[in-house]
Amino acid sequence: MANVERNKIRAAWGMALAGALVLSGCSGGNGGNGGNAAPSGSASGSSAEGGAAVKVDGPTVYGIKLQDMDAGGTLKGQYKGKKLVVATMAGDTEKALKDAAKYFEQASGATVEVQSFPAESYMEKIQLDLQTNHSFDSVVMPVALIHGYAEGGLVQDLKPYIDNKELVSPNLALDDFIPSLLDIYGNYKSKLVAFPYKPDAQIFFYRKDLFEDPKLQAAFKAKTGRDLKVPETPEEMAEAAAFFTKSLNPDSPVTYGYSTMADNTSSRWIWTNRLAAFGGKDVDKDFKPAFNNEAGLKALEFAKQLTQYAPKELLTLGWDEANTLFANGEAAMMEQWPGLMQTVEADGSKVKGKVGYAVTPGGAPTMGGWSIAMTSSTKNADLTYKFIEYVTSKDLEVLKIQDKMDPTRTSNYMRPELQQQFPMYQTLLDSLTKGKIMADPDVPYVSPKLDDIMEQAVQSVLRGELEPQKALDIMEKSFAKEIEGAGITG
Amino acid sequence: MSQKTEKTVVSLLLGLFALYFLFPIYWTVTTSVKPKGSIIKLPPEWFPHRFTWSNYAEVFTQNQIGRVFLNSLLVASATTVVTVLVTALGGYGFSRFRFRGRNLWIYTTIIVRMIPGLLLIIPYYLMFQKAGLLDSLFGLVIVYVAAAIPLAIYLFIGFYNEMPGEIFESARIDGCSEYGAFFRIALPLVVPGIVVTSILVFMGAWNEFSLSLILTFSDGKKLLPLAISSLVQTQKDTPLGTLAAAGTLAMLPAIALSLTTQKYIVEGFTAGAVKG
Numbered sequence: 001m002a003n004v005e006r007n008k009i010r011a012a013w014g015m016a017l018a019g020a021l022v023l024s025g026c027s028g029g030n031g032g033n034g035g036n037a038a039p040s041g042s043a044s045g046s047s048a049e050g051g052a053a054v055k056v057d058g059p060t061v062y063g064i065k066l067q068d069m070d071a072g073g074t075l076k077g078q079y080k081g082k083k084l085v086v087a088t089m090a091g092d093t094e095k096a097l098k099d100a101a102k103y104f105e106q107a108s109g110a111t112v113e114v115q116s117f118p119a120e121s122y123m124e125k126i127q128l129d130l131q132t133n134h135s136f137d138s139v140v141m142p143v144a145l146i147h148g149y150a151e152g153g154l155v156q157d158l159k160p161y162i163d164n165k166e167l168v169s170p171n172l173a174l175d176d177f178i179p180s181l182l183d184i185y186g187n188y189k190s191k192l193v194a195f196p197y198k199p200d201a202q203i204f205f206y207r208k209d210l211f212e213d214p215k216l217q218a219a220f221k222a223k224t225g226r227d228l229k230v231p232e233t234p235e236e237m238a239e240a241a242a243f244f245t246k247s248l249n250p251d252s253p254v255t256y257g258y259s260t261m262a263d264n265t266s267s268r269w270i271w272t273n274r275l276a277a278f279g280g281k282d283v284d285k286d287f288k289p290a291f292n293n294e295a296g297l298k299a300l301e302f303a304k305q306l307t308q309y310a311p312k313e314l315l316t317l318g319w320d321e322a323n324t325l326f327a328n329g330e331a332a333m334m335e336q337w338p339g340l341m342q343t344v345e346a347d348g349s350k351v352k353g354k355v356g357y358a359v360t361p362g363g364a365p366t367m368g369g370w371s372i373a374m375t376s377s378t379k380n381a382d383l384t385y386k387f388i389e390y391v392t393s394k395d396l397e398v399l400k401i402q403d404k405m406d407p408t409r410t411s412n413y414m415r416p417e418l419q420q421q422f423p424m425y426q427t428l429l430d431s432l433t434k435g436k437i438m439a440d441p442d443v444p445y446v447s448p449k450l451d452d453i454m455e456q457a458v459q460s461v462l463r464g465e466l467e468p469q470k471a472l473d474i475m476e477k478s479f480a481k482e483i484e485g486a487g488i489t490g
Numbered sequence: 491m492s493q494k495t496e497k498t499v500v501s502l503l504l505g506l507f508a509l510y511f512l513f514p515i516y517w518t519v520t521t522s523v524k525p526k527g528s529i530i531k532l533p534p535e536w537f538p539h540r541f542t543w544s545n546y547a548e549v550f551t552q553n554q555i556g557r558v559f560l561n562s563l564l565v566a567s568a569t570t571v572v573t574v575l576v577t578a579l580g581g582y583g584f585s586r587f588r589f590r591g592r593n594l595w596i597y598t599t600i601i602v603r604m605i606p607g608l609l610l611i612i613p614y615y616l617m618f619q620k621a622g623l624l625d626s627l628f629g630l631v632i633v634y635v636a637a638a639i640p641l642a643i644y645l646f647i648g649f650y651n652e653m654p655g656e657i658f659e660s661a662r663i664d665g666c667s668e669y670g671a672f673f674r675i676a677l678p679l680v681v682p683g684i685v686v687t688s689i690l691v692f693m694g695a696w697n698e699f700s701l702s703l704i705l706t707f708s709d710g711k712k713l714l715p716l717a718i719s720s721l722v723q724t725q726k727d728t729p730l731g732t733l734a735a736a737g738t739l740a741m742l743p744a745i746a747l748s749l750t751t752q753k754y755i756v757e758g759f760t761a762g763a764v765k766g
Contacts, residue, residue: 085707090719090720090721091720091721091723092723113708115707115708115709116709116720117703117716117720118703118716118719118720118722119719119720119722119723119724120719120722120724121703121719125703125704128612128615128704129707132615132616132619133615133619133624135624135707319724319727320530320727320728323727324530324531324532325532328532339727342727343727346526346527347525347526347527348527348528348531
């Protein structure tokens with residue numbers, strides 16, 4: 001019901017936005033990608049003017065003394081008197097940006113205002129401003145939205161700024177970003193329209209205490225003839241899930257073999273977590289549906305199979321409900337975003353210290369993620385670039401971990417201090433490296449619509465109302481209609 | 491049905507209604523004083539076993555609720571004062587005087603209330619953009635007053651219509667001017683109506699979300715509904731204790747107003763247009 005209401009609100013907002021475009025004469029930034037404000041081309045008035053870098057004392061975070069607080073010596077207080085506005089969703093992202101902004105302000109001399117809007121409505125608010133008011137210099141948003149803005153010319157290519165030797169930090173190290181993140185989050189139609197900011201991948205959580213219990217291992221062996229181990233393939237996952245489901249195995253110490261959140265905003269990920277594993281995709285590079293094939297069918301059939309091992313109320317479980325159920329010790333395995341760890345390790349959790357993690361079975365987890373981009377309408381292009389570079393730099397990434405923003409750079413996952421503090425990081429790095437499908441289809445403008453189409457189809461299959469093949473046919477047709485209707489081509 | 495049975499049934503139904511409306515408030519208030527580990531539990535903790543003020547501390551230290559609270563108080567109070575000033579006079583005029591186009595003007599004013607607010611947001615946004623009023627509390631007061639005037643005028647017309655015309659005629663015979671009649675006769679009699687209208691306008695401005703979302707940007711201009719809504723997270727843990735603490739604080743003006751002006755509310759709702 002809540003989702004229906006939300007969709008109604010979104011539809012109303014959509015109409016309102018359309019109205020705004022008409023009333024504002026369709027002023028879409030500078031119009032097309034050609035409207036990018038060019039970088040200054042020199043340091044004059046913007047970066048290195050030959051002055052000394054401003055000494056900013058970096059904090060010590062997780063035992064790491066942050067050193068690169070002046071972007072490799074390129075921030076020298078030269079932006080004094082200038083102001084930068086960054087827009088994002090309220091919450092952790094906002095806090096992380098504000099924390100970094102304090103140091104950036106000291107180093108650059110500029111003022112940074114982070115404007116944040118509620119999770120339920122930030123997309124509409126930010127898009128409205130990008131199209132009419134142009135008050136934002138930078139936006140931090142989910143990847144699919146940034147790519148939509150790139151298609152509409154609302155954000156600009158960062159390559160010219162990276163190529164500006166006098167502007168760029170010597171410590172930029174683009175190749176330090178996890179390659180799949182820089183590629184999937186950052187690149188759009190041969191342009192680098194954003195830097196990865198917050199990575200996300202579905203993780204396979206399992207009850208370590210159960211999988212390592214010798215009695216259960218022996219029982220599993222007796223029942224299946226195989227060793228009980230952390231599943232790596234869908235088949236192993238199904239077998240373990242069946243073993244731990246009480247209705248199928250009364251001796252199971254837990255009620256359910258598998259759980260996840262699968263309400264009508266998130267059930268599609270049960271399917272996409274296997275889609276790429278079986279060799280499929282949601283859309284191809286030309287934005288054509290690419291899932292109505294053997295891979296898509298197998299993944300959907302497998303998703304349906306998993307419901308046998310899951311709670312009856314699976315299709316109503318949202319973030320809080322699903323996490324509580326798992327923290328309450330009801331399920332042996334769960335696929336979820338990394339944030340589940342905070343719930344299971346919290347006081348009051350019945351599974352505290354008992355949960356392990358691995359890459360989702362099949363080895364191709366669904367990826368979420370946020371990136372940071374520069375608007376086409378910014379009047380402070382060099383300054384904005386420096387901020388984007390700064391908050392995604394190796395050292396500043398460590399700062400944002402405090403605000404539950406995991407790193408996007410490989411080198412940070414390799415830091416011993418962080419590995420010790422966050423044992424899940426190796427799994428997260430593996431998952432991010434192997435992820436191929438985004439949580440929201442990476443198709444400009446219509447991504448939320450495609451989410452809804454997938455949700456309806458997957459939910460129908462999981463409820464037993466539609467056969468998997470029929471659902472794929474419907475999904476493919478609806479995808480094609482939406483994408484063609486939006487006039488999007490590769 | 492005997493009178494006793496009828497009373498019992500009515501009491502039971504009233505009790506159920508009271509429970510239905512009061513339980514969310516109870517849950518919000520108790521959640522606001524629960525430690526984090528006690529908030530989401532299966533089975534739920536119906537009565538808090540342990541109390542903590544940390545959620546309130548967090549709301550003030552990390553979410554700047556104090557400033558946001560003051561912003562809301564300022565905007566809602568200004569909206570109420572301006573609206574009541576304008577509509578107490580306007581309603582009196584519409585009620586007391588017969589002039590050409592009177593009904594047309596009344597209906598024109600009231601019909602604004604029938605336009606879905608969402609349709610007005612974008613025009614407001616574009617007008618404010620041109621006028622430099624985006625991200626200003628003053629701008630918000632303007633739109634809130636505009637939104638509140640139709641209802642308030644409608645209420646005041648009803649309140650003034652309830653007053654017998656004879657007292658105004660007597661006042662005129664005794665030498666009172668029209669302004670004198672308004673200030674000396676009508677205004678003291680319409681106090682319950684002013685209180686009811688003020689409460690409705692105040693609460694309308696206090697709880698408003700959509701316009702403030704679109705018309706304001708910076709932290710310094712945030713109002714309570716926006717700030718509270720900002721605490722809700724998707725696909726990650728929402729700080730439910732902090733959210734409940736902020737919600738409890740947001741309820742305080744409504745509770746304070748209801749308790750302190752109960753006498754006038756009853757009088758107001760049993761007089762004038764609102765009695766149906």
